[in-house]
Amino acid sequence: MSDIPGGNDQPDPLDGFDEIIDAETDRDPDLAVIEAGSRTLRTQGGPPEADVPGRPEDPEVDAALREVEAELAGRWGETKLEPSVSRIAALMDILGEPQRSYPSIHITGTNGKTSTARMVEALLGAFELRTGRYTSPHVQSITERISLDGAPISAERFVETYRDVEPYVEMVDARQEYRLSFFEVLTAMAYAAFADAPVDVAVVEVGMGGSWDATNVIDGDVAVVTPIDLDHTDRLGSTTGEIATEKAGIVKQDATVILAQQPVDAAQVLLKKAVAVDATVAREGLEFGVVARQVAVGGQLVTLRGLGGEYPEIFLPLHGPYQAHNAAVALAAVEGFFGVGAERPHPLDIDTVRKAFAAVAAPGRMEVVRRSPTVVLDAAHNPAGARATTEAVGEAFDFSRLIGVVGASADKNVRGLLEAFEPIFAEIVVTQNSSPRAMSADTLAALAVEVFGDDRVQVEPRLPDALEAAITLAEEDGEFAGGGVLVTGSVITVGEARLLLGRG
Numbered sequence: 141m142s143d144i145p146g147g148n149d150q151p152d153p154l155d156g157f158d159e160i161i162d163a164e165t166d167r168d169p170d171l172a173v174i175e176a177g178s179r180t181l182r183t184q185g186g187p188p189e190a191d192v193p194g195r196p197e198d199p200e201v202d203a204a205l206r207e208v209e210a211e212l213a214g215r216w217g218e219t220k221l222e223p224s225v226s227r228i229a230a231l232m233d234i235l236g237e238p239q240r241s242y243p244s245i246h247i248t249g250t251n252g253k254t255s256t257a258r259m260v261e262a263l264l265g266a267f268e269l270r271t272g273r274y275t276s277p278h279v280q281s282i283t284e285r286i287s288l289d290g291a292p293i294s295a296e297r298f299v300e301t302y303r304d305v306e307p308y309v310e311m312v313d314a315r316q317e318y319r320l321s322f323f324e325v326l327t328a329m330a331y332a333a334f335a336d337a338p339v340d341v342a343v344v345e346v347g348m349g350g351s352w353d354a355t356n357v358i359d360g361d362v363a364v365v366t367p368i369d370l371d372h373t374d375r376l377g378s379t380t381g382e383i384a385t386e387k388a389g390i391v392k393q394d395a396t397v398i399l400a401q402q403p404v405d406a407a408q409v410l411l412k413k414a415v416a417v418d419a420t421v422a423r424e425g426l427e428f429g430v431v432a433r434q435v436a437v438g439g440q441l442v443t444l445r446g447l448g449g450e451y452p453e454i455f456l457p458l459h460g461p462y463q464a465h466n467a468a469v470a471l472a473a474v475e476g477f478f479g480v481g482a483e484r485p486h487p488l489d490i491d492t493v494r495k496a497f498a499a500v501a502a503p504g505r506m507e508v509v510r511r512s513p514t515v516v517l518d519a520a521h522n523p524a525g526a527r528a529t530t531e532a533v534g535e536a537f538d539f540s541r542l543i544g545v546v547g548a549s550a551d552k553n554v555r556g557l558l559e560a561f562e563p564i565f566a567e568i569v570v571t572q573n574s575s576p577r578a579m580s581a582d583t584l585a586a587l588a589v590e591v592f593g594d595d596r597v598q599v600e601p602r603l604p605d606a607l608e609a610a611i612t613l614a615e616e617d618g619e620f621a622g623g624g625v626l627v628t629g630s631v632i633t634v635g636e637a638r639l640l641l642g643r644g
Contacts, residue, residue, distance in 0.1 A: 192503045192638070193281045196295040205295045208302045209282060216321035217576075223352040228324045231312045232357050235305065235328065238335035239342075239358045242272070245473055246358060248346040248387040249366025249400065251525045252466045255458070255502045256366055257345045259470035264341055264477075265290050266496035267488070272334035274327070274355070275345040279504045279519070279635040286330045288337055301329045301336075323347050327354040341477070351389025359392040363419070364473045365399050366466070368406040369524035370553070381405030388413035395419045396476035398428075400469045422447055422481065424465065428472040433464045435535060444468050447481030451490055455498050459506040460532025467497060504634040506532055509641045513614040514539070514624040515607075517638060519631040521549065523556030526628070530564050533626060540622035543610040544568040546588070547603065547633035550579040557629065558591040565626075567613055569598045571606035573633040603636055 196202040232239060245260055247253050254275045261273045273287040283292045286301075293301070305328055313319045320328075327347075334342050344360070346353045365387060368380050384406035391397055391410070397419045399410055407423075414421045422428055431450065432443040439457040442464045443450060456467055475481060475488060504519045506529065514537065520529040533542070544565035548554045561568070570588050572581040581601040588597045598613075600606035607627070614623030627637045 192279055193283055193292050193295075194639075195281070201295050201299070204299045205283075208299050212282075212302075212322050212325060215319060215325065222318055223349075225352055225354065225356055227312060227316050227318065227320050228327060228354045229357050230316065231305075231308060231320060231324070231328050232331070234308045234311060235332060239331040241335045242339050242342055243361045243477070244342040244344055244358045245362040245364060245477060246344050246346070246355065246360030246390045247364040247366065247473075248350045248353075248390050249364070250369040250383070251522070251528065252366040252400070252462060252469075253345045255463060255505055256364065256466045256470050256473075257343050258502055259467055259497065259500050260343050260364075260473050261287070261290055262496040262500045263470060263474040263493065264343070266492045266499075267474075267478075269340040270337065272330070272337060272339035272342040273344075274330040274334075274342065276323070276326075276347050277631050279631060280638060282326075284503075285326060286333055288333070288339065293333060297333070298329075301333045305329055305332055321354070324354045327357075331358075346387070346390060349383075349386040349389070351386050353389075356390055360390060360395060362396045362398060362473050362476045363391045364469060365390075365397070365402070365410060366469060367400045367524070368402055369522065379405060381409050384409040391417060391419055393417045393419075397421045398469055398473045398476055399423045400465060401425055420476075422472050422476060424468060424472075427481070428468055428475075430461075430464045430468050433461070440464060442467060444471055446471050446487055447475040448485065448487035451487065451493055454494050457498065457500060458502055459536035460528060461535070462528040462532065463502075463506075504631060504638065506536070507638075509638060513611060515611070515641060516624065516626050517634045518626060518628045519634045520628050521552055521557070521630050523553055523560050526557045526560035529626075529628065530560055533564055537624060538622060539624040541566045541614065541616075541624070543613045543623070543625045545571060545603075545606050545610045545625060545627040545633075545637070546584065546629040547571045547573040547581075547606075548579050548584060548629040549575065549577045549632075550583070551577060552579075552630075554579060554584065554629075555587055555591065558588055561626075561628070562591050565592070565596070567596045567598065568592055569600055569606045569610045569613070571600050571603050571633070573603060573630055573636055575630070575632045578630070578632070603633065604640055607637060607640060 196205060247257050257273055257275050261271050264271050270289060276285055278284040283295055283298045286293050309320055309325055344355050346355050368384050380403040388410050391413045397414050401424045428447055429445050431445045434441050442454050442456055443452045504517050507517045509515050509517055518529045520526045542564055544561055546568055568588055570581055570584040572578050581599055585597060585599045598609055600609050610625045614625050627634060
C-alpha cells in the first residue's frame with residue numbers, strides 16, 4: 141500500500157487552511173485536555189449511472205432469489221434487536237473468521253454513511269485495489285448491500301453465498317437463545333463473500349450504533365465517524381454524547397480514526413475512546429476539510445484539504461454541501477488507510493483522486509430521475525438529513541414551486557422531518573410505502589396538517605397515485621414554469637418511487 145503514487149508539485153500543505161481552522165467556532169476548550177493525550181494525523185510536508193440492479197431476468201434465478209429473500213424475511217427484522225455480538229461472533233468462529241482475512245474501513249455515524257462508503261470504495265478502486273462494500277439498507281434490491289469491485293454481486297452469487305453459509309447459520313441458531321437476525325445473516329454473507337473473492341480491502345457500514353452492531357466483529361484499520369445527530373434515540377441514547385458512546389465501539393486498538401465535524405459532547409466521547417485505545421485521530425476542520433466549493437453542472441467543484449496536502453478542482457457529481465463534507469471524510473479515510481500523514485508525507489495522486497470522485501454515484505441521494513417536471517429522489521429520513529437536503533435543493537435547483545411526496549417510517553421523528561421540509565414545499569402529498577414499519581398515510585397527514593396547514597396537504601395512500609398527483613401539481617403553472625417534485629422520507633419510499641419512475 142505504501143507504493144501508491146503521490147502527486148507532484150503540490151501546493152504547500154499549510155497554504156489556504158486557516159479558513160478551515162477559523163471555521164471551528166463551537167469547539168469546547170476542554171477538548172484540548174482530551175486531545176493532549178491522543179496522536180493526531182498532521183502532514184509533514186457528469187453524473188454516472190447509479191448501480192441499482194432490478195429483478196433477475198432469468199425466471200429460475202429470480203425464483204431462487206425470492207426464496208432466499210423469503211427465508212431471510214422470516215428472521216428478526218433490522219429494527220428488532222438484542223444488543224449483542226455473541227451470535228454473529230459464534231457464526232464467524234464456525235465459518236473460520238473470514239472477516240480477518242482482509243483489512244477494513246469501518247464507517248458509523250448518523251447520516252452520510254452510505255455516500256461516504258461509496259466514495260471510499262471509488263477511491264480505493266481507482267488505486268487498483270479490489271474492494272468489497274457492505275451497506276444498508278438497500279434502495280431496490282437486496283443484492284445492493286454486498287458489492288465487489290464497485291458493483292452489487294449478482295443474484296446468482298447472492299443465492300450461492302446464502303446457501304454456502306446456511307448450514308452454519310442453522311448450527312448457530314440451534315445453540316443460541318435467539319436465532320440469528322436478518323442483518324446478522326447478511327453481514328456474515330458479506331464477510332464470507334469478501335473472503336471468497338478475495339478482496340484487498342472491505343468497506344463496511346454499521347447498521348445501527350457500533351458497539352453491539354453485527355458488523356463490529358471486524359477490527360477496522362480505519363474507523364470513520366460521519367456526523368452524529370439524534371436518531372434511534374430509543375436504542376442509542378437521548379443525547380448526541382450518549383449516541384457517540386455506542387458509535388465509538390468501532391474504534392479499535394491502534395486504529396486510525398477519521399472524525400467528521402461533531403457536536404461537542406460527541407467529539408469528547410470519541411476522542412476519549414481514541415486516547416484509551418491509542419488510536420490516531422484526524423478531525424475535519426483541523427487535519428482535513430473542505431477548502432472551497434462551487435456549484436457546477438451536474439454537481440459541484442471542490443477543493444479538499446487532505447492529510448497530505450491540498451486536492452484542487454475535484455468534480456463531485458453529487459449535490460449539496462454535505463456531500464462535499466462526505467468527500468473530505470472519504471478522502472481522509474483512504475489517505476489514512478494508505479498511511480498518508482503518518483508514514484507518507486505526500487498526497488495521493490491528484491489525477492487518480494479526480495477520476496475516482498467523478499465516477500461516484502449515490503442512488504436515492506438527491507438523484508434526478510425525470511425532467512419536465514424535474515423529479516428528485518432523496519432518502520432523508522430524519523430531521524438532520526432533511527435539513528441537509530433542504531439546503532442542497534435550494535443550492536442546486538431553481539424551483540419556482542416544489543411539491544413534496546413524503547412517505548415515512550412510524551419509528552422516526554416525523555414531525556421534525558416535516559418541519560425541516562416546510563420552508564421549501566409549496567404543497568405536500570403524503571403517502572405510505574409498502575414496509576410494515578411505514579406510518580399510515582392518515583397518521584402522517586394529521587402531522588402534516590399541523591405543520592403545513594390543511595390547504596397545503598393532499599393525501600394519497602398509494603405511492604403511484606401520490607407521484608401522479610405531485611407531478612400534476614408541479615405542472616399546474618405550465619411546462620416551463622420551473623415546478624419540481626421531491627420524493628423523500630424513507631429509503632423504502634425512494635426505492636419504490638425509483639422503480640415506478642423506470643429506474644431499475
